[in-house]
Amino acid sequence: MSKRSAQSIGLTGSSSEQIRSQLADDADMAELIEQFVRELPERAESLLRAARQAEFEQVRRLAHQLKGACGGYGFPQIGELAGSVEQMSPKGAALSNQEVERLLQTVNELNSMCKRAVAR
Template identity: 35%
Template structure:
């Protein structure tokens, strides 16, 4: 029997903060473009640029209330800067992308206008 994996939505810890909610929304809306940038650097094995983008996402994710996303971005950066294999780096990227698919703006149970 094959089980279907249901992804849980992940919200910022600052999603209901009136001073940060709009910034969180912008961060979330830009996340797919950042993932594409990471994938582009990985395709050409530009690990320096790849690590730089992961570093930026790491800091931004933390600032906008996504601590687990920040941790996953840091893992990408460290995998890239260390002596890890391309396979290990790409696995870190896959884990990051899978988690990004769960990221949402706003707060659970509330729709964004």
């Protein structure tokens, strides 16, 4: 695949669109949202790291917090996906290989989604 075609795929798919906070116009929130967006990629990376190391309790925790935070900072789409990740790593349950595979895939999706978040 040539460089050009990869680029065109990226541009047509929704996976490269920026995700803007629904609260971007709220002056009270501007600074907070910027800080949140700045820290978001790092949080998504920690989540990915935990998932790769099979620390599912940690995955559940981080996803839960991310879900809540995304809701509060105007990123409900990301929050929803974080919620799915939380549900895929239930407390104290042993996961099958297939479930782990699905979890990793979703965390990856979440990770790339987080990188598309912008404050304004």
